[in-house]
Amino acid sequence: MKRLTLNDIFTEDDELGLLPVDTSSARTGQTNRRTGLDLLKEAERFVENNGRLPRHTAENHEEMCLSAALDRLAQNPSPAIKKADRLGLLARPNLPSSPPLPDWRDEQAFTDIPHTLKDILDDDDLEMDTSIFSLRHSSPAAERAVPEHQATITPCANFQDYEALFETVQQEITNGLRTARRVRKNQILEPAEGDFFIRNGLIAYVAEKYEKTYRHGDREHRLRIIFSNGTESDPLMSSFRKSLTEDKTARFISRIGLGPLAGSETVANATGTIYVARSLSEVPSIRKLRGKLYKIGVTSGDVRRRVADARNDPTFLMAPVEIVATYTLVNLSHRKVEDCLHRFFAPSRAILHVRDRLGKQIYPKEWFLLHAELVGQAAHLLQKGTLHLHTYDPHQQAIIRKEASS
Structure with a gap:
């Protein structure tokens, strides 16, 4: 295929009229620049159409430029322009003017400007669903981050x-x-x-x-x-x-x-405390067992400090507890005592599950369905070293000697 030259292109039919160029101004040295008479006539047309002079603060760019050009023209007009000024625009006549553009400072009193987010939300003209500010399906960050104890x-x-x-x-x-x-x-x-x-x-x-x-x-x-x-x-x-x-x-x-x-040796005369706790949970399935359901725990420290953060602890069913009874142990490992009591009362262990604050399901194993005073009896036998001679009967809700059960 033959490539077209510039001459071929310019000699083709110009269907869209893109090629013709007006070179008259270039030949005569004239330009499309507006003369002072052109500006004066344009300003007269603006005044006749709007009833006012063009404003240099106008938002319209053409009006703003026309006002600036008329100002420059009025500073040193030629005799021909003065003669053509039939409306006396060069003298800046007292023509009606439109009201000035509104300023944001005039829209309301300075004291009405909102200073806080609450001022904005309390505005009667602001229609907003305030429920979007209510925290749902989550506990406050401060409550999650700071333990009760x-x-x-x-x-x-x-x-x-x-x-x-x-x-x-x-x-x-x-x-x-x-x-x-x-x-x-x-x-x-x-x-x-x-x-x-x-x-x-x-x-x-x-x-x-x-x-x-x-x-x-x-x-x-x-x-x-x-x-x-x-x-x-x-x-x-x-x-x-x-x-x-x-x-x-x-x-x-x-x-x-x-x-x-290897583990360290235990303290020879360390003292521990057995405690019996009752849950104060308002969960229906747990609340209906109140008076029958107890937690058996052992600690070497202060019992009150041990249960202080119960509402954040799944082993306490994520709820506060009430200490029903405590029993002191001497010269016994608190960890071994706790394990022994849990195995002794295993037939009455309650099958429970709770969800912690992250939604993970936990199965506490320290809760039992029994009479609280039975724990005291077991603690007494344990301290005497005779608990192994007894057994717990969940049907009779009693501790009996093994010989009597045979």
Whole structure:
């Protein structure tokens, strides 16, 4: 196919009329620029059509430009222009003018300007569905983030039961039986019962660790920490872990035995407390069992602090509880006592499930359908060392000797 040249293109029929060019102005040296007479006639037409002079503050660009051009023309008009000024526009006659453009400052008084979001929402002219500001299907962030009970450092009431243990650990570190390893920043720690740490210059003993709930997607625990200066605290494990990693002097004291798998010795005369709790939950399926359903728990710390955050703890059915009874134990491991009581009353264990704050379904195993005073009887037999000679009959709701049941 032959390629077209420019001559071929220009000699073709121009169906759309795109090619003809008016070159008259170029030949004569004239331009399309408006003369002073043209501007004057244009201004006269504007005045006749609008009844006023063009305004230099007008929103219309052409009117604004016409006003500026008329001002320049009036400064030094030629005799021909003065003669052609039949409306006397160059003298700026007192023609009617339209009202000035509205200014936002004039729309309302300065005191009426809203200063807060509440002022805007209270405006009667604002139609808005206020239900969009109501929090539904979720608890407030402050309620989720802040537990009902926060850990504090208090004097340890039974520090005499632990004092000899701290002295032994200090001697073992001196003799080389134990080593104190530095806790690195960002190190993942899993404190266990019986572990020793050095924090803020004090030896910290993990006396108790019990399951709490799911917080921010992770299983959380609360610890009972005894310090070598005679104080104690019950922080969440995540808080205790953070305090260790942020302390540049923090150390983990190694265990004695088979490396990290060996547990520490128990305190010879440690005291624990068995507690019986009644749920105050308003959930219908739980409320109808009130007076029959009890939680059996054992702690080495203060019972009131143990249940303080019950409404956030699935093991407490995510509701406050009332302590019905407490029984003191001496020279017995609280963890072993709890396991023993739960196995003893297993025939009356209640099958329950609750959802934690993240919606995960939890099955607490510490709730039983029995008479509360039976726990006291079992605690008495346990302290005497004769509980193994008895059995629990769920049909009679009684503790009987094994010989009598045979």
